[in-house]
Amino acid sequence: MNILSPDELAAALRRIGAERYHNLHPFHKRLHSGQCSIDEVRAWALNRYCYQRIIPFKDAAVLARMDDVELRRVWRQRIVDHDGEIGDAPEGGLRRWLALTDGLGLDRAYVMSLEGALPAVRFACDAYVNFVSQKTLLEAIASSLTELFSPQIISERVSGMLQHYDFVDESVLRYFGHRLDQAPRDAEFALDYVTTHARTPETQRAALQALEFKCGMLWCQLDAIEHVYVNGNPFPGAWRPGLGMAARS
Amino acid sequence: MNILSPDELAAALRRIGAERYHNLHPFHKRLHSGQCSIDEVRAWALNRYCYQRIIPFKDAAVLARMDDVELRRVWRQRIVDHDGEIGDAPEGGLRRWLALTDGLGLDRAYVMSLEGALPAVRFACDAYVNFVSQKTLLEAIASSLTELFSPQIISERVSGMLQHYDFVDESVLRYFGHRLDQAPRDAEFALDYVTTHARTPETQRAALQALEFKCGMLWCQLDAIEHVYVNGNPFPGAWRPGLGMAARS
Numbered sequence: 001m002n003i004l005s006p007d008e009l010a011a012a013l014r015r016i017g018a019e020r021y022h023n024l025h026p027f028h029k030r031l032h033s034g035q036c037s038i039d040e041v042r043a044w045a046l047n048r049y050c051y052q053r054i055i056p057f058k059d060a061a062v063l064a065r066m067d068d069v070e071l072r073r074v075w076r077q078r079i080v081d082h083d084g085e086i087g088d089a090p091e092g093g094l095r096r097w098l099a100l101t102d103g104l105g106l107d108r109a110y111v112m113s114l115e116g117a118l119p120a121v122r123f124a125c126d127a128y129v130n131f132v133s134q135k136t137l138l139e140a141i142a143s144s145l146t147e148l149f150s151p152q153i154i155s156e157r158v159s160g161m162l163q164h165y166d167f168v169d170e171s172v173l174r175y176f177g178h179r180l181d182q183a184p185r186d187a188e189f190a191l192d193y194v195t196t197h198a199r200t201p202e203t204q205r206a207a208l209q210a211l212e213f214k215c216g217m218l219w220c221q222l223d224a225i226e227h228v229y230v231n232g233n234p235f236p237g238a239w240r241p242g243l244g245m246a247a248r249s
Numbered sequence: 250m251n252i253l254s255p256d257e258l259a260a261a262l263r264r265i266g267a268e269r270y271h272n273l274h275p276f277h278k279r280l281h282s283g284q285c286s287i288d289e290v291r292a293w294a295l296n297r298y299c300y301q302r303i304i305p306f307k308d309a310a311v312l313a314r315m316d317d318v319e320l321r322r323v324w325r326q327r328i329v330d331h332d333g334e335i336g337d338a339p340e341g342g343l344r345r346w347l348a349l350t351d352g353l354g355l356d357r358a359y360v361m362s363l364e365g366a367l368p369a370v371r372f373a374c375d376a377y378v379n380f381v382s383q384k385t386l387l388e389a390i391a392s393s394l395t396e397l398f399s400p401q402i403i404s405e406r407v408s409g410m411l412q413h414y415d416f417v418d419e420s421v422l423r424y425f426g427h428r429l430d431q432a433p434r435d436a437e438f439a440l441d442y443v444t445t446h447a448r449t450p451e452t453q454r455a456a457l458q459a460l461e462f463k464c465g466m467l468w469c470q471l472d473a474i475e476h477v478y479v480n481g482n483p484f485p486g487a488w489r490p491g492l493g494m495a496a497r498s
Contacts, residue, residue, distance in 0.1 A: 019485055020485040020486060024485075026482070118469065119373070119376075119462075119465035119466060119468070119469045120369045120372070120373065120469040120472065120473065122376075123369070123372040123373050123375070123376040123466070123469070124368070124369065124372050126372070126375075126376055126379065127368075127371075127372040127375055127376075130375065130379070212486060213368075215485065216368035216484075216485070216486065217368060217372070219368070219484065219485065220367065220368045220369040220372070220473065220484070223369065223473060223476050223477070223482065223484070224369065224469065224472060224473070224476075226476070226482075227472050227473075227475070227476040227480075228472070231476075231480065233275070233472065233475075235465075235468065235469070235472070236268055236269040236273075236464065236465070236468065237269060237461060237465065
């Protein structure tokens with residue numbers, strides 16, 4: 001691989017998204033077009049909580065590797081976005097996600113226990129935390145670049161879900177509204193960092209592979225959910241419809 | 250959970266296998282009954298190499314946590330079985346597995362690169378290494394107890410594959426013949442260790458959960474293979490038929 005200009009590297013990163021980002025996954029098409037049963041949406045929200053849960057771990061692991069106070073000040077905001085401000089705005093992305101699982105009738109403690117989550121989803125999430133802890137800082141930051149592609153999927157998701165499902169409303173989907181502001185800000189910063197710091201063929205290849213890793217990590221979660229809950233292949237010990245529901249008040 | 254006698258604990262461990270071990274997975278039934286295409290068998294062997302590859306890592310991580318020379322002497326044999334003796338018998342389980350992928354026409358360097366392996370399979374294997382590194386020694390040893398259930402699946406596999414597929418013979422399946430001797434010896438030792446050392450409700454529960462973890466880790470690998478290669482949902486960037494074949498001599 002020859003060395004790429006920053007613009008060429010940015011274009012190569014975007015091509016990975018165009019080929020591998022999970023907006024292309026059949027389960028997302030199904031979800032957004034109203035073909036999912038409420039139990040399929042529950043399975044998705046319950047499993048996707050595993051991913052929401054590890055985002056602050058992942059960002060803290062990245063933060064712990066940054067030997068530059070300015071970089072840390074910027075990156076820290078991601079943890080604030082997920083965990084909420086101390087004191088005045090105690091919600092944050094993680095609790096907004098739980099508002100969705102609440103809205104779907106799932107018991108919050110059951111969701112948070114991860115007991116019903118599919119092993120493949122848990123392993124993928126753990127792999128992401130390990131990746132950013134063990135690879136170079138450049139690769140850790142490059143793996144966050146799926147944010148470049150998320151505004152489109154989020155817009156499709158919110159409008160599609162509101163239109164097709166009477167069991168969701170804007171209040172339970174509020175997680176996504178916040179991400180529409182946060183993701184482009186984060187992605188722009190990370191793209192600038194990666195195209196500035198990856199200036200050898202080796203580091204450019206590593207950055208591209210980091211984004212491929214991340215796309216695979218997202219995609220395989222949907223494969224697992226689709227295989228078990230759409231195609232009807234029960235997973236021993238995992239959530240099944242009827243389990244883990246909140247008591248009706 | 251009340252405390253179980255050693256026999257009750259052994260029975261509870263065996264029940265987990267009877268409910269969750271991957272001999273119950275539809276892909277294994279398909280494989281053993283001759284319904285797989287050669288490309289499905291290739292996909293399985295190529296992906297399963299990820300698991301073969303990490304077995305010595307896993308056993309070395311367990312060994313590194315044993316503060317008892319006698320225990321280490323016993324456990325060390327597992328690494329010898331997989332890596333081969335130095336000098337006089339340079340084969341070992343890992344290379345016997347590669348004899349199978351060779352026999353299926355796959356390029357050995359491609360298989361060993363893991364390039365074409367499914368992310369879900371790689372993440373599951375990494376999760377196993379992390380599990381035995383991070384949990385208690387008791388849990389690490391308990392997670393090896395799937396060996397209790399493997400002789401049956403291996404017998405079914407070897408006889409089924411020899412009967413149904415003209416592209417395998419006894420020579421490429423020699424990995425399994427060796428495991429038929431090794432697995433019962435290993436499982437007996439581990440079962441004795443676990444039933445002797447798990448003498449509180451908490452440690453007994455941990456041992457049972459460790460075996461559930463291991464069963465899930467094996468099952469989700471077959472789910473991923475089945476979803477992509479049997480049900481025809483291509484995974485971006487992963488092996489597909491035609492890729493990674495050895496040059497014909």
